Amino acid sequence: MARYHIETYGCTSNRGESRQIESALRDAGHYPVDGPEAADVAIMNTCTVVEKTERNMLRRAKELESETADLIITGCMALAQGEEFREEGVDAQILHWDDVPTAVTNGECPNPGPGTEPVLDGVVGILPIARGCLSNCSYCITKFATGRVDSPPVEENVEKARALVHAGAKELRITGQDTGVYGWDTGDRKLPELLDRICTEIDGDFRVRLGMANPGGIHGIREELVEVFARHDELYNFIHLPVQSGSDTVLEDMRRQHRVEKFLEIVETFDSTLEYWTLSTDFIVGFPTETEEDHAQSMALFREVRPEKVNVTRFSKRPGTDAAEMKGLGGTVKKERSKAMSELKREVVAEAYESMIGETRRVMAVREGTGDSMKCRDEAYRQIIVRDADERGIEPGDFLDVEVTSHQTVYAFGEPV
The missing domain is CATH 2.40.50.140 (Nucleic acid-binding proteins)
Incomplete structure (x- = not known):
């Protein structure tokens, strides 16, 4: 889990965005600290109302860069004038508000806090369906907090989902450290059954979004799962498959439970069944053993699958993990690779949204x-x-x-x- 420091400038809307960012970070097990010096990551939510404000934002960004291990800049100036930070040489990730929480996780599994109790936030119902993870990724510290997967019965999760809908939830977010391995601890792969029963047994007009599922867990149930998506309009045609690298060598060093071929087979299965769907994925750039060729393979995979939602994260060491003991790449290398992939991300994602115009x-x-x-x-x-x-x-x-x-x-x- 990361220690974070957040600074917010500007209007009430910006403060609201920061509250949503903090809420997501706390749900993922991260915690605030006093001041950027004690933080693993500093988040700057910027304003751009007048020229004087812009100068102040640039000055403060430079200060924060020197005071913290990693800097994320978001908000109005970041989105409208992100190039100004780059031109000033500020070493930071420039992200949309919605992308900040995932970037902070460093590719780790989400950790929604103690227990698996549902939460209602406005019209959004958050339903953790299990706790724990079957993976042993070399860079992830979350596994130390959550342990092995522990899956409540399908019936119990259906009842929790029903209670959320009856309490006013219009969007159910199915979450967990790895939703794809739900039920594996009991000897059965139960995710398709759970989603099917939520959609068929609960009355009401609502939507369901499936949270992060590692390719290693999804691969064996991909055909059964996509059939559930095709049957139910309640399910958003959306799947979050964090590939993390386009290089099998790096995936092996990360101790990921999949290789590129398995990831591609899942994507192909969804492509062949669903006419309109969104692929979300994650890439970690600058892993300690990532070579230029490995990075090129990640860029090539990105261009091939063209995901509509992407989280690009620069590798940073987490204490106690095996990857923290590896000799890391220089900050300049990570910055250049992150910049290249982030530019590709903007191109691919913008293309996807542009194609929707007129529909x-x-x-x-x-x-x-x-x-x-x-x-x-x-x-x-x-x-x-x-x-x-x-x-x-x-x-x-x-x-x-x-x-x-x-x-x-x-x-x-x-x-x-």
Whole structure:
């Protein structure tokens, strides 16, 4: 788990985004510290209202870079003028608000805290279906806290899901350190059954998003799983498969339980069954044993599968892990590789959202956004922003049809029709 320090500048909307970031970080087992010097990562949520503010943001970013191990810059200036930080030589990851929590995890399994009790956050119901992990990744510290997988019965999780829906949840987020191995501790692969029963046995108009599932666990159930997706409109056509590297050599050093071929076979199975779906994946760049050729293989895999949502993380050492004992790559190497992959990410993700322009999508309003906007999700969990939500009477939990009119790299804008 990482120690984090967050600084927020600007308006009430920015403060709200920071609260959401902190909530996600705490859910993942990270904790705040006093000051950037004591932090593994500092997060700067920026403002860009006037030129003086921009100068202050650049000055503070340089200070934070020298005071902390890793710096993430998000917020309005990062998204609108991210190149200014790069031109000033600030060594930082420039990320959208939504991508910050995953970047902090360093590719580790999520750790939603003690127990597996569900949580209702607005219209979003968070349902941890199991605790623990079957993997033994060389870079991950989460396994020390969570232990081996422990799966409650399917019936118990269905009842928790039903309680969330009855309490007002419109979006159920199925979470766990690795959802793909749910049930393995009892000798059965139960994830397809659980998703099928949630969709068929619970009354109400709601959507279900499956959380992170490692390729090693999903591969053996990929055909059964995608059939469940195809049968149920309640399931977002979205799957988060963290590949972490396009090099089998690096995957072996990471002690990942899959190789590139298995990852590709899962993607091909979903491609052949679902006409419209979103692939989300993670890459760790700058792992200690990653060569230039290994990095090139990761870039090639990225171009081949063209994921619509990507988390690019620079490797950083976690105390007590085997990877922490490896001789690391220099910061400049990690920075250059991260920059190259992040640029490719912007190109690929922007292409995906641009291709949606002119299409009509059925979306669900999930959360209030910046100003008077509403963050919505379509059937493939792609984010579509609807402006003037109050004026239009749109509230979280509402379903509506929108025409996609434009995009801004990692999300689209839509007009109700």
